[in-house]
Amino acid sequence: MPEGHETRWTSFENPTGAKGTAAQVNKGAKGSAFGRIMAGDSCVLLSQQGPGIINRIWLTVSKRNPKMLRALRIKFYWDNSVVPAVDVPLGDFFGNPLSRTSRFENCFFSNPEKRSFNCSIPMPYRTGAKVVFVNTSDEDLTHLFYDINFTKLPEWDSEMSYFHAVWREDKSTKLGVDYTVLPQLSGKGRFLGVSLGIFANKAYETTWWGEGEIKFYIDGDKEFPTLSGTGVEDYIGTAWGQGEYSHRYQGCPIANADSCWWSMYRFHVQDPIYFHHDIRVTLQQIGGAPYQKVLELYKAKVPLVPVTIDRSGKLKFYRLLDEDSDLHITDKDFPPGFVNFYRQDHVTSTAYFYLDRPAV
Structure with a gap:
């Protein structure tokens, strides 16, 4: 057993986590x-001084509809900073980027029966930690149950870093402009992973939305990244489309083609992504469909820009954005094949990462 390590929990039964002070009321x-969080109010779930590490968070709320899961927020502050390292809607933080719960389990988050929220990302702090729950809605929350399990440490380990998360949403991405998963930030750290949600634009009917590549610009990259994926479903470990599955480091808990909703995650545990000076992460919004369907959408004035054509049967591949390409989708001699094209969709994401300082 490590010397000087003390196990503590905070909950409404012991809000301070102090030794020998839990479960005192009602004998x-x-x-x-539980606690009640009125509309517009907030509640401190944990407030600690000195070094320590949060090991696990569990909570549940009485209202779990999409409106509330977006209006309820969770904030983390490290080392007495007034700027939160995390300020994310509750559902999004716990791996529900569509603000709709689903049954899933991965290495860091789980929701066993669509009614609870679990997180086991290690979150160390050097001089203090505060976790705040905020109800930004116009509705009272009658029940919040929670516990935060943490360890008081005798000293800070110089190898530790501070946990951060950034939530973003774009309700209509721009043609040819990459969606920003993580804005440019400076410092030394590790990109831990991402939870990603897609509300596919129904104007594109049943065409595939997930051909875009995720790109990591690290340590001075400007125009071109050092790391690039080959498609959304490839990035989360599947291929040739995307169904429901929940694996340890990658998964897609929601794949609802009828509603055009997809929820997915990828965590870089076995394949860490380190940065020493800076990082920026983006995702292209590119779809794909056979030529005739893309032409039909184009003529219907659905916003799109063709970028490639794959004629696998002829072993031909056309890059339409190269300077020497003069092909246009309405040309009579436009090669029939599978066409990838820029499109516009509703995208939301939470990026998780470690950084060498308590606030960005």
Whole structure:
């Protein structure tokens, strides 16, 4: 057993996490299992001084509809900073980027029966930690249950870094402009992973939306990245489309083609992404469909820009954005094949990462 490490929990039964002070009311018979968070109010779930590490967070709320999961927020502050390292909607933070719960389990998050939220990302702090739950909605939350499991440490380990998360949303991406998963930030750290949600634009009917490549610009990259994927479903470990699955480091808990909703995640545990000076992460919004369907959409004035044609049967591949390409989709001699094209969709994401300082 490590010397000087002390196990503590905070909950409404012991808000301070102090030794020997839990479950005091109602003679210890479940007297403070939950709290009520009124509209516009907030509640401190954890406030600690000195070095430590949060090991696990569990919570549940009485209202879990999409409106509330976006209006409820969770904030993390490290080392008495007034700027939060995390300020993310509750559903999004816990791996529900569509603000709709689903059953899933991965290495860091889980939701066993669509009613609870679990996180096991290690979150060390040097001089202090505060976790705040905020109800930004116009509705009272009658029940919040939670516990935060943490360890008080005798000292800070110089190899530790601070946990951060950034939530972003673009309700209509721009043609040919990459969606920003993680804005440019400076420092030394590790990109841990991403939770990503797609509300596919129904104007594109049933065409595939996930041909875009994720790109990591690290340590001075400007126009071109050092790391690039080959498609959304490739990035999360599947291929040739995307169904529902939940694996340890990658998964797609929601794949609803009828509603055009997809929820997915990827965590870089076995394949760490380190940065020493800076990082920026983007995702292209590119779809794909057979030529005749793309032409039909184009003539219907659905916004799109063709970028490639794959004629696999003829072993031909055309790059339409090269300077020497003069092909246009309405040309009579436009090669029939599978066409990838820029498109516009509703994208939302939470990026998780470690950084060498408590606030960005």
